[in-house]
Amino acid sequence: MLIRGEDSAINLPSTLTEEEKWHYDLFGYLVLRQVVLPTEVNQMLEIANEWFAQPETAPEPVNVTQNEYSGVLNNVQYGDRIFERLSLNEKVLRVVMGLMWNRPRLFNCALVLQKQRPVAEGEKEKLHRDTSGFEFPDGFQNPHNDYQAGNGQIYSNYVNTAITLVDVPIDNGFMCIPGTHKSRIKLPTTLDIDNEWAPAITFELKAGDCLVFSSRLMHGAKFWKVDDPRRVVFNRYQFSFYFNENYNLPIEAHRDRISVDQYELESIQRSEKGFAKRILKKLEDGEELC
Numbered sequence: 001m002l003i004r005g006e007d008s009a010i011n012l013p014s015t016l017t018e019e020e021k022w023h024y025d026l027f028g029y030l031v032l033r034q035v036v037l038p039t040e041v042n043q044m045l046e047i048a049n050e051w052f053a054q055p056e057t058a059p060e061p062v063n064v065t066q067n068e069y070s071g072v073l074n075n076v077q078y079g080d081r082i083f084e085r086l087s088l089n090e091k092v093l094r095v096v097m098g099l100m101w102n103r104p105r106l107f108n109c110a111l112v113l114q115k116q117r118p119v120a121e122g123e124k125e126k127l128h129r130d131t132s133g134f135e136f137p138d139g140f141q142n143p144h145n146d147y148q149a150g151n152g153q154i155y156s157n158y159v160n161t162a163i164t165l166v167d168v169p170i171d172n173g174f175m176c177i178p179g180t181h182k183s184r185i186k187l188p189t190t191l192d193i194d195n196e197w198a199p200a201i202t203f204e205l206k207a208g209d210c211l212v213f214s215s216r217l218m219h220g221a222k223f224w225k226v227d228d229p230r231r232v233v234f235n236r237y238q239f240s241f242y243f244n245e246n247y248n249l250p251i252e253a254h255r256d257r258i259s260v261d262q263y264e265l266e267s268i269q270r271s272e273k274g275f276a277k278r279i280l281k282k283l284e285d286g287e288e289l290c
């Protein structure tokens with residue numbers, strides 16, 4: 001049972017289990033199984049397929065970009081409220097809240113499509129850390145993409161969630177080198193994704209599963225090898241108390257297209273937000289999250 005303490009970070013009880021803290025601290029990611037129902041996933045796929053097929057039908061401010069082998073629906077949550085089931089998903093937010101002292105702010109939401117494509121001889125997948133544009137020199141820590149753990153708490157102020165809308169076989173989709181969210185040594189240029197010193201791993205996922213990961217983790221995407229295209233929704237959160245990573249969200253001109261909770265999720269706010277209070281209350285009362 002969760003017991004509320006003083007409203008200061010040091011006394012705040014974590015919404016993470018001890019096992020989740022241990023795993024995230026060690027590896028920099030967590031896998032949450034089946035956070036959305038198959039019926040919801042199918043509805044989302046139908047809508048996304050329609051917008052990719054006929055971009056002019058995507059309502060503003062959804063931004064459709066695509067080429068032969070890939071595509072992005074940026075601001076997808078403004079196109080149809082069903083996508084709020086991913087960014088405001090309580091099962092996911094419980095974990096994100098536990099990583100940033102119950103104060104998440106959503107600063108980007110995008111549905112990404114990736115198709116099978118011809119791969120040139122010798123072409124390899126690449127790994128990166130997310131920077132939001134400003135590359136801090138080696139040896140400097142980006143305060144917008146920080147990771148710390150202490151006193152039984154985790155502070156991971158830039159967290160990405162990837163909810164897959166299709167089944168992902170092993171050796172496809174998201175890949176990462178576990179533990180690199182804490183690494184202070186640059187990946188040597190002599191090493192590659194399949195290096196024996198710290199190989200990148202992939203995940204077998206079912207549609208509706210969610211990967212939560214620190215954007216400090218060295219990560220990337222494997223070439224897609226399945227006929228049915230990859231479709232995954234990325235929600236990027238940061239510590240709402242301080243950070244405004246980009247200035248896109250919330251989109252005031254289209255505020256009427258999202259819920260009050262979604263607007264609050266996208267806004268900078270120092271205090272706990274309404275949805276966060278509700279999730280904490282549900283945890284206190286032992287109610288199931290949805």
Ligand SMILES: [Fe+2]
Pocket residue numbers: 128129130219
């Ligand atoms: Fe990334």
